[in-house]
Amino acid sequence: MFLLVFIALLVFVTVLGEPLKQKYEPVIKGPMIAGPPLPGQAMDSEAARDVSYSSAEDGKRVTVRGQNGLTDPSKDKPYVDHEILVQFSQQIGRDKIAGLLNGSGMYVAEVLNAANLCRVKIPDTLKVEDAVKMLKGIPEVKFSEPNFIVHTTAVPNDASFSSQWGLQNTGDNGGTVDADIDAPEAWDQATGSSSVIVALVDEGIDLAHPDLAGNIWVNPNEIPGNGVDDDGNGFIDDVNGWDFKHGDATVYDSAGEDRHGTEVAGIIGAEGNNSVGTAGICWHVRIMPVKFIASGSGTVANAILALNYAVSQGAKVINCSWGGTSYSAALESAFQSVLNAGILVVTSAGNSGKDTDTNAHYPSNYDLSNILSVAATDKNDNLSYFSNYGQTSVDLAAPGSSIYTTIPGGGYASFSGTSASTPFVTGAAALALSVTPGLSYSELKARILNAVDPIADLAAKTVSGGRLNLNNLISS
Template identity: 25%
Template sequence: MKKIIVLAGLLFSVSVHAQDLKTKFNWHNLDYKEDGVRGISTEKAYKELLKDRKSSTVIVGIIDSGIDIHHEDLKSKIWVNKKEIPGNGIDDDGNGFIDDINGWDFLGNSKGEDVHAEQLESVRVYNALKKKFGENPSKKQIKKNKADYELMNKIYEEIEADRKEAEQYLPLYRNMYSALSEATKVLQKAAGTETLTTSLVQDLKAENLDRKGREAKELWLRMQQFGGISELKRGVEYFEEKVNYNLNYSYDARSIIGDNPNSLEYGKYGNNEVVGPDALHGTHVAGIVGADRNNNLGVLGVANDVEIMVIRAVPNGDERDKDVANAIRYAVDNGARVINMSFGKGYSPNKKWVDEAIEYADSKGVLLVAAAGNDNSDVDVQPQYPNKFSAKGKEFKNWISVGAINFEEGEKLVASFSNFGKKGVDVFAPGVAIYSTTPGSEYQELEGTSMAAPVVSGLAALLFSYFPDLTHHQVKDIILKTVVKVPGAANPAGKTLEDLSTTGGVVNAYEAIKSAIGIQ
């Protein structure tokens, strides 16, 4: 699930202009010694280590919500399947997918219709268990299936607690959105323009405003620090979707696709429409990996020579194991060297399918990079799926799990939302206030381990690009062994990075490339 972070009752992802950023532009690519922020030293690596080296193009598969393939900063970097003739309705390359020009949508049907919202996996698991036990299970049935019965009750409590929270926040957000909408109208009239900026509203003199105008100004400025009206609107939509779809026991999104959820059906369902109804998350992720570095527009991707393969499998809700497994296989079969997976969930009823796909990727030399999750929890105790361990406890050799750091130091270094784990999280990377691409050739500052993972995916692609003879295991080993250690407490609990991850450090492009040069 693409989880929106809620903090202090407000959505904590902010739409801003470059001049209003919380920290330095492109901070995740900057160098701590030279720039004063703990980026991964990408710019320093390009300037000092890569300037006279040749690169080769690397395909990065991004499994996500969809990507705006026409974005000004991404359109030159979108993968094109040259073996496919666009729009002829024929599977020209024989890969099982008709007209898959830029990737594939595992959340659509042959009519071009797409799933937008989905249930949480917990709801789907609960429904299956409820069907198994019925309304009045016998004591004998409960005793015989004790573990499942306890799981069903546990999940039900989780769902209802989540529903209660959503139902509490929804009217709050609706009221704030309504109030801010009215305040905006008042200020537009007072300013004589429909376009309001912070400086313009600040310059409105109190003596020229009536009481309603002064109250509108105060409210508008206060809410701007939380993203303003666009973020409140997103908040309303987020909680509406939780109540109406994510936590709705009877909602059936899969009927749109018309597949059999209990069968993999690789190449038998979906469509080639890779943007989807909500491409915000995927577009932002794509920009972090490989936004055009040479067009003098927008932002700078970590990797300068990539093609982004778009694989849509993550709805507003929990992704299905079936789609994840098929998405991984699709990326592998069509040439991806790196696969970014900025999503996750608490249950995985068909984990075996995903495990097999991960092993398939390993056999083909493909590296998988995954977000650790945004629940501020220990994944060694409460796993997020998919993860680096198989159902049998085997650790996958082609997997990197990524937690998020902040641009601030000391006890604020590890992002307050980031998951962690001495065994389950490998590295940390910048994931707070990351300014990247959003649909409509716009740019936005978002945060989450969803943003930290593509920083690492970009670094992996960079290594493959300049050092094509490296294996995927070598690239992983280089990334993990060249992390920068940061002494001292990294969170308010006094834990260090050593306590919170397997490597105890933050990824660093400069050190990784130095290591790769030594191996070459």
């Protein structure tokens, strides 16, 4: 009844020629990009799209919410049209939810988790911001927000850089000797284990790449191609993971859709010592492709489903080389569930060259103890020009400029961005777990941060003040 009255009032006022005053500004057109444009994408001025947030206090990450527990769908925050995300009370059933929406033209399109978080479709005639406001006064609604769009955090780089300086820097091509993570020294002690599962929540991965094929996760309880959900997990033929973007088991669709995921995968776990191409941080690992992004962008709703899948299928570490400046309570709740499962999440700090203590980037800014936020450094141990930073919101840095890695079709190319630095830390976490499998997420996080090389340029720009050192970590 509440919704019917609201809609009637909205229509009545509009007909009289006096549109209802909006609390929120109209949504802008075009994608929000966290840094320089991706290949083939145009972007408006970065300065014109900045979103200012209140500063972090007491060393906590920045979290910004609207009033009354609702996320503010203001301008500069792109989202999916004709739908919203709604967290209903866990004390009510699906029939009650349907009753609350009855007569409004809204309906539940998808239930995202067991806690009554739903993707709700709204009528084409209703604006997203109006739909969010309509639900504001309903006691059974904990929060409602747009289904925001997030983007990968890669920086395009066409340079032909043919050595993996981040693993071992010899000072060639203008680099600085030992401005690296000391990987060869670490590999004298450990090279990884196929028992460690890393979920790549991202684009898809080229499963046939000769440097990746042997390290792709295989669902042991699923029979390939029989059209049956053998393990009863709700996903048919999810032999190597799941594609939440397209809703199928094909986790690699094309070079155009899945380059970013393939690049990230190569940094984590390209097979080592196989006389082919490059070496990942972990020579032996199981990378689980959990696709929710294609061609650089994906939705919060699909990210939530992807995170749920990674947890349910046994991931020990989750890599998230993506993000945006829009706060999502729904996405934070999903990462809280990952925390409850005791899993470390490694996230990119973003590519806007900004201080995220005051200019938040999510998910890296969620104030959750299982999140590691990673900045990028160049081959001289300087903070990369594009990298975000933050004395309380960014934990450490890792190599992220001109990183040579795998690309679809069996090839290799340079890759830059905090998308590239993040998998260095993810791979390091996986390597540490191969040596000490019983580490909790908090112990693993502490070891990584305590093992960094102190770097002058990072002293006031990260929590640890340092850059990843793999040898120190494995020796600890």
